Amino acid sequence: MAYRKHITVGVLCCTLLISLLFAGCNPRVPHHFDQETEENIKLDSTVLGVSVVADSLIVPWELVWGPDDRIWVVEERGHIMRINPSTGEKRIILKLPIGARPEGAQALLVHPDQKRYPYVYVHYKKIKEDGKRYHILERYEYRRDTLLRPKVIMEQLAGKSHSGSRLAFHTPRRILWATGDQAIKGATQDPNSFHGKVLRMDLDGNIPDDNPTPGSYVYALGFRNMQGLVVTPKGQIYTSEHGDASDDEINRIVGNGNYGFPAIEGTVDNDIEREFALEHNTIAPLIAWTPTIAPAGLDYYSSMKIPEWNNALLLVMLKGQGLRVLNLNEEGDRIEKEEVFLEKMYGRIRAICVSPDGDVYISTSNHDWNPMTSPDRRDDRILRIAKVKEAVKAPIYGKNAADISAQPKTGEVLYQQYCMSCHKNKGKGLKGIYPALASSEVVKDSEELIRTLVNGKKSGDYAMPSFTFLADEDMVRVVNYVRTNFGNDYKEIDRTAVQEIREKVQKK
Known part of the structure; x- marks a missing residue:
C-alpha cells in the first residue's frame, strides 16, 4: 500500500510539473483574475470587472502588449519594464540615462515578431552637452530579458512643449511616428519639418521607397499635439490629438493627407478655414470635442469577448479622466456611437492596450506635472477591464457623450x-x-x-x-x-x- 501511495504521489507530481511547464510555454494561457474586483461595468449583455494589475508606478506613458504575453511599460522617468498581467510582478529591464522634466520617455514599441526582428523602440527627450533639448528615437535588441545594442535611428531638436508622441507598426517592416508641433505652429505645414507630422520609416530609421513623397519621412501633416496612434488589422490609421482651447480631435490618417492645423482647428466653420481647406484639400476629423477632454492613448478593439465594443476605438483621457468608446461604422470612416466609462473615478488616464484575448488595460497618470487629483496611495496603477460572469459590486453604466455635453x-x-x-x-x-x-x-x-x-x-x-x-x-x-x-x-x-x-x- 505504501509503495502504491508513493507511485501515485510521484505520478501526480510529474503530471503537475509537466502541466506547469507547458503552461509556461503556452502564450495563450488564460489569465487568472485573482485581483480583487474594484468596479463592475454593465453593458447591453456583458458584465465587465475592473481590477488593479499593478500599482506604485510613476507616470506610465505607454502600455504595449508584448508577444511574450507581458505588458511592456515605459515610465516618463525612463524606466522600461515588463509586467506579468496575472501576478502584477514588475521587472525593470532598462533605465534610460535621463532626468526629470523637461526630459522624459514617451513612446514605446515592441516588434511582434521577436524571432526575426528582436527590436524594441523608445522615444525620449534628453538635454545634451550643448544644453539643448533633443528628441531621440532609439532601437534596442531584446535578448535574455535585457535590452542591448542601443542604436539612435533618429534625433531632432525639441521644442518647449507639445512633444506628442506615439509609435506604431504600419506593416511588419514600417514604423509610424506621430509627433507634436513643439508649440511652433508654422512647423506643422512645413514639409521639411518633422514637427506636427505622422512620419513613416523602416526598421532601421531610413526613408522607405514606398512613402507618399519620395525622399521624405512625412506621411501626413497638419497636426498640433498627437497623444494616441493605432493601426487596425485592416491597416487603417487613427490618431488622437490635443486641441488648444477647443477642438480635440480623432483623425483617420491617409497618405499625403493635410489635416489643417494651425489654419484649421476641428471642423471647418468660418471663411478663413474654408479658404484654406479648398486650397490644400484638407481632411476633416472624425470627431472634435469642445470643451476639450485631453485625449491620450488610443487602441482598436476587434474581439467578440466584449461584443458591444467590437470595431471600436478605445480612447483614454487626461482632462476627461476616463475611457471613451467610439464605435465605428463598417468602413471605419464614421463614429456611430460614443460612450464614456469610469469618468473621474481613477483620475487622469494616459495609456491603453488590448490583449489578444480581448482584455483592456489602462494606466493612470496622477503623479505627472499637471495633477488634477491627489494621487491615490497606489498610484500610478494599471487597471484591467475584462469580461466576468457576474457582478460582485453594484454595476456602473456608460454615459452617453451627448448627455454629458448637454449639461x-x-x-x-x-x-x-x-x-x-x-x-x-x-x-x-x-x-x-x-x-x-x-x-x-x-x-x-x-x-x-x-x-x-x-x-x-x-x-x-x-x-x-x-x-x-x-x-x-x-x-x-x-x-x-x-x-x-x-x-x-x-x-x-x-x-x-x-x-x-x-x-x-x-x-x-
Whole structure:
C-alpha cells in the first residue's frame, strides 16, 4: 500500500510539473483574475470587472502588449519594464540615462515578431552637452530579458512643449511616428519639418521607397499635439490629438493627407478655414470635442469577448479622466456611437492596450506635472477591464457623450470645462506655471480679465490660449464665477462689458 501511495504521489507530481511547464510555454494561457474586483461595468449583455494589475508606478506613458504575453511599460522617468498581467510582478529591464522634466520617455514599441526582428523602440527627450533639448528615437535588441545594442535611428531638436508622441507598426517592416508641433505652429505645414507630422520609416530609421513623397519621412501633416496612434488589422490609421482651447480631435490618417492645423482647428466653420481647406484639400476629423477632454492613448478593439465594443476605438483621457468608446461604422470612416466609462473615478488616464484575448488595460497618470487629483496611495496603477460572469459590486453604466455635453452651462460648469485643468480646484493654480485666481490682480480688474480671455496670453512655456470662441453669455458666466469665488468678492459684470472688449480687440 505504501509503495502504491508513493507511485501515485510521484505520478501526480510529474503530471503537475509537466502541466506547469507547458503552461509556461503556452502564450495563450488564460489569465487568472485573482485581483480583487474594484468596479463592475454593465453593458447591453456583458458584465465587465475592473481590477488593479499593478500599482506604485510613476507616470506610465505607454502600455504595449508584448508577444511574450507581458505588458511592456515605459515610465516618463525612463524606466522600461515588463509586467506579468496575472501576478502584477514588475521587472525593470532598462533605465534610460535621463532626468526629470523637461526630459522624459514617451513612446514605446515592441516588434511582434521577436524571432526575426528582436527590436524594441523608445522615444525620449534628453538635454545634451550643448544644453539643448533633443528628441531621440532609439532601437534596442531584446535578448535574455535585457535590452542591448542601443542604436539612435533618429534625433531632432525639441521644442518647449507639445512633444506628442506615439509609435506604431504600419506593416511588419514600417514604423509610424506621430509627433507634436513643439508649440511652433508654422512647423506643422512645413514639409521639411518633422514637427506636427505622422512620419513613416523602416526598421532601421531610413526613408522607405514606398512613402507618399519620395525622399521624405512625412506621411501626413497638419497636426498640433498627437497623444494616441493605432493601426487596425485592416491597416487603417487613427490618431488622437490635443486641441488648444477647443477642438480635440480623432483623425483617420491617409497618405499625403493635410489635416489643417494651425489654419484649421476641428471642423471647418468660418471663411478663413474654408479658404484654406479648398486650397490644400484638407481632411476633416472624425470627431472634435469642445470643451476639450485631453485625449491620450488610443487602441482598436476587434474581439467578440466584449461584443458591444467590437470595431471600436478605445480612447483614454487626461482632462476627461476616463475611457471613451467610439464605435465605428463598417468602413471605419464614421463614429456611430460614443460612450464614456469610469469618468473621474481613477483620475487622469494616459495609456491603453488590448490583449489578444480581448482584455483592456489602462494606466493612470496622477503623479505627472499637471495633477488634477491627489494621487491615490497606489498610484500610478494599471487597471484591467475584462469580461466576468457576474457582478460582485453594484454595476456602473456608460454615459452617453451627448448627455454629458448637454449639461447646463452654469459658471461653475464652464470653469470646470475650460479652466480647472490649469487653474485647479478652488482656483489655487500650479506653482510656477499656472497662476492662482484667488486675490489675483488680473481677476480684480474685470477689463483685464476679459481681455485675457479674448486674447489669450502668449508669453512663457505654458501660454494661455484665446477663448474668443466662447459666446458672450458664457464668458459673462465664467468671469462672474471666478470673480465671486475662491475668496474673491468682486462686482459682477454684464454682457455689455464683454462686447466692448471684443470690439476693441477686433479694431486692433
